Amino acid sequence: MSSAPLKGIKVLEFTHAVMGPCAGLMLADMGADVVHIEPPHGDSTRRLKGFGTGYFWFYNRNKRSLAVNLKTEEGIQLIYDLVKEYDVVVENFGPGTMDRLGLGYEKLKTFNKRLIYCSLKGFLSGPYEKRHAMDEVVQMMGGLAYMTGREGDPLRAGTSVIDITGGMFGYIGILQALYEREKTGEGGFVKSALFETCAFLMGQHMAYSSQIDYQIPPMPSRVSAWSIYKVFDTKDNDKAFIGIISEKHWERLCDVFGWEDWAADERLATNNQRIDERDWFLPELDARVKQFTKAEIIERCDKGHIPFAPISRPEDLFEDEQLNRGNSLMEVGMGDKKSAKLPKFPLEYKGTRVEKRLDPPKIGEHTSEVLKELNISDETIAKMVSEGIIKIE
Template sequence: MLKTLSSLRVLEFSHAVLGPACGLILADLGAEVIRIEPPEGDPTRTLKGFGMGYYPFFNRNKKSIVVNLKDPRGLNVIYKLLETTDVLIENYAPGTMERLKLGYDALASHYPKLVYCSLKGFLPGPYSSRLALDEVVQMMSGLAYMTGPVGQPLRAGASVIDVTTGMMGALAILAALRERDVTGKGQLVKSALFETAAFLMGHHMAYAALSKEPVPPMPARVSAWAIYRTFKTADDELVFIGVTSDKQWVRFCEIFERRDWLADERLATNNGRIEQREWFIPQVEKMIGEYTKADILQRCEAAELPVSPIARPEDLFDDPQLNQGNSLIETILPNGDVTKLPRLPFRLHERDEDLNARLPEMGQHTAEIMRELGLD
């Protein structure tokens, strides 16, 4: 495990994806992240359907203690633990931490160096008391509108807002810790689903401001590049090809031996090719349909053109780049099976061979922490 944040202790009051994603980043960077679970355990542990992957992915490298926050004795454990805590992360419903006497205002004077990260659906404003979910804010922000075909809003294929908001929370925490290095004081930092989703819509908002036109959904958009889409191959597979410069266009024509296209002045520039899309793209489709997926990939990769097969999540287990690049971490799942899951997608050290992923059992570290606090 990376040791960059090994001097930090983090308490995580969380559930589902948002809070755990924020804590995951700090844990993978070496912080001691202690999850506070209720006596019945985090419900995320037993989710079915698509939710069954949440716990094993977002909670590695953390500790787990069981504390009844509705019992004064449980609160005393937390108060004692906060004496040696640098960061608190919470993503409970608005008002929950306050009702538990664990809100920032209740803690700040007693723990002045504490960085308190509150992750919610909305930042302060008219919506701040509302409950929100990843899918709700995808609909509210325009992301679902932009993702699906016209009239068919569609959520993205992953919990992108939960995870990105967690990333923003981790970034805010690191900024607050850096400020604490200077001032000696902690502070309250906030990140929220809706504002994160709006941030992802920023370039579409800029487009609307510049064009003075409604923004079309991505499936209906006129791409900035003429060839930038999926094509069906001779073996009935799909590949994505992107030709994003005139130099790439020349190489594209050469690898498919289309001298006629190179000689056509209407197709000499990207803007020209966009203007000729109505007749030109069907010809490209016909040509690509004469080659197998393997042949298309080999030709385009040799010519250094952006190209990709259409993968499924399970294909990533065997991806050469992820495996040879040490981008997957061996993880023991709750059922005892061993698998490989993605690590943080950046590198800080040339050597990190001690990287590992352990999932805590419910309350696994309760006795250890209690002994440390002198409460055993």
């Protein structure tokens, strides 16, 4: 990015998994110097398997690693010394963990009144605030799983959407605090949480519920406001989505697929009329669309400027034309594993996109570098390594 807007901002990141690292990633991608604090044996996220396999490698680019034992007085003292020189602390550990370590906001602000401290938790202040929570927990209790699954079958969304969005709100809160600090000279405490994030995403459905006298159906059971807004089977045993949300779309659909009879059918002249005719219209539409391959459907819908989508899998995105030709992917190293093209920060700023400065770090890869910035000597660093206080890669 030609103008890294957060260049010069220094961040200490005490995070793991997704929510905290996501907030740190956004800061790092926008130019901040983010130091990921991890124990000498490494962030446990590095070792996750299954769906957690990609967490560390996606959310920790453009960061440095400081490996320090926070169970030692010397390790805690190093953090106190660093806090004096840093602008932001981000943490997403369990309720009370940072306070027990002596690294809570009330303690750290005594070293630096300009410090902005972002705490990412399961819940904001209230009866639940001491509970532990995870993305899937709050998707269930916040209504998202109910709205995503079929009737009687709640289903979590297909990515860590609440972790990611909660991290985004944390990032927004940090930016607000940085802006206010420019006026007041003082930092402050920022808190974002999973449950309230999920409730915010449910806000449109809550507003809907307040205006009706029946129970909101989950999304797969909803009656769409649009007469054509669904996934279709194709001739080559694949699938494609088509959405018709204006009468112009309907006219162009009939034109590119050669359905002159429907273009002239008065029963189908408007969206609401087509909804009234769904009992016969949709089965016939399914049959007509199935006469075309997925490629033919995409070609015709694209030609007619009609909303459409292939049904893609994550691995399909590696070769997506828009992502590749639009400069939306970057090659990221994954330690001893093969590298991969992964999504950039989804924002254009002054006509440019963020670029990779650092691959996700090895454990303690930058420990010596960070400590030397505090003018700690090589001899002292070597002594701390021998005593197990820090690790250097």
